[in-house]
Amino acid sequence: xxxxNIDKAAAAKGIDLSVNIAGxxxxxxxxxxxxxxxxxxxxxxxxxxxxxxxxxxxxxSTPWDGNPVPRIAETYGGMINAVGLQNPGVDYYIENELPFxxxxxxxxxxxxxxxxxxxxxxxxERLNETDVxxxxxxxxxxxxxxxxxxxxxxPDMAATVxxxxxxxxxxxxxxxxxxxxxDITSIAKAVxxxxxxxxxxxxxxxxxxxxxxxxxx
Numbered sequence: 001x002x003x004x005n006i007d008k009a010a011a012a013k014g015i016d017l018s019v020n021i022a023g024x025x026x027x028x029x030x031x032x033x034x035x036x037x038x039x040x041x042x043x044x045x046x047x048x049x050x051x052x053x054x055x056x057x058x059x060x061s062t063p064w065d066g067n068p069v070p071r072i073a074e075t076y077g078g079m080i081n082a083v084g085l086q087n088p089g090v091d092y093y094i095e096n097e098l099p100f101x102x103x104x105x106x107x108x109x110x111x112x113x114x115x116x117x118x119x120x121x122x123x124x125e126r127l128n129e130t131d132v133x134x135x136x137x138x139x140x141x142x143x144x145x146x147x148x149x150x151x152x153x154x155p156d157m158a159a160t161v162x163x164x165x166x167x168x169x170x171x172x173x174x175x176x177x178x179x180x181x182x183d184i185t186s187i188a189k190a191v192x193x194x195x196x197x198x199x200x201x202x203x204x205x206x207x208x209x210x211x212x213x214x215x216x217x
Contacts, residue, residue, distance in 0.1 A: 021172070021174075021197075021198055022198050024172060028052040030051055030052045031053040032051065032055050032056075033055065034055040034057055034058060034136060037055060037057050038057060038097075039054060039100050039104070047104070048106055049105040050106075051104075052106065054106055055111055055136055056101060056108065056109070056111060058111040058112070058113035059087050059089070059110060059112060060112075060119060061089065061119045061122040063087065063088050063089040063092070064086055064113075066084035066085060066087075067082050067083060067084035071083050074209075075207070081204070085113045087113070090126045090127065091126075094126065094127075094130055098132065108131075108132045109132065109134040109135070110132040110135055110136065111137075112124060112135055112136065112138060113138050115141060117161060120137065121165060124137070124165040125169070127169070128169040128170070128171060133171070134172045134174060135165075135172070137173060137176065139157075139161055140177075140203040140204070150178055152176075152177055152178040152203070155186050158177075159190040159191060159193065159194045162195060162196050163194040166194065166195040172197040173197055174197065174198045174200050175198075176199075176200040177200065177202055178204075179201075179202040179203065179204075180206050184201075184202070
């Protein structure tokens with residue numbers, strides 16, 4: 001049963017599927033995963049208006065090429081990836097992706113990526129001028145000024161990103177956490193204390209595919 005039929009069946013039974021996240025009401029709790037979602041491509045397969053919200057693919061202050069191929073590998077239990085947050089940059093997103101996404105009757109949550117605190121702030125400041133409904137800040141990105149350590153692996157860095165982007169927008173902020181830490185609760189509490197409206201659990205788990213027969217990756 002697709003989302004539209006679920007909504008119709010629920011309505012017929014008088015069931016309200018709407019959910020409220022940080023003051024934003026979604027007509028149902030079905031959303032996309034930001035890492036692989038493109039409104040243009042996905043709309044070829046189903047009506048995006050059936051979604052409670054679309055979380056669009058990560059957007060940075062400038063275009064990112066992502067990692068070289070191969071960057072996706074099948075495993076026995078699914079797949080692992082190292083795409084590297086390939087994206088065309090915030091200007092392209094605002095001029096091309098966002099107007100297309102707005103054609104559909106659903107909320108839009110923009111995912112934000114950055115390699116430095118300034119990059120996060122630049123994107124949030126630009127997106128605050130748009131009509132996106134919420135912002136999801138991906139703090140799993142590496143901090144290039146601190147040797148590549150992920151922003152989301154350190155409570156202080158996570159708190160700093162949250163605090164600084166909050167100053168630049170009146171839109172609800174979701175902080176997307178990384179699972180690759182010893183204690184994720186300390187990170188969640190740190191971003192909550194600095195004004196995060198919600199947290200997204202979780203980003204990609206670290207993994208490696210090894211061919212045991214050839215003894216290589």
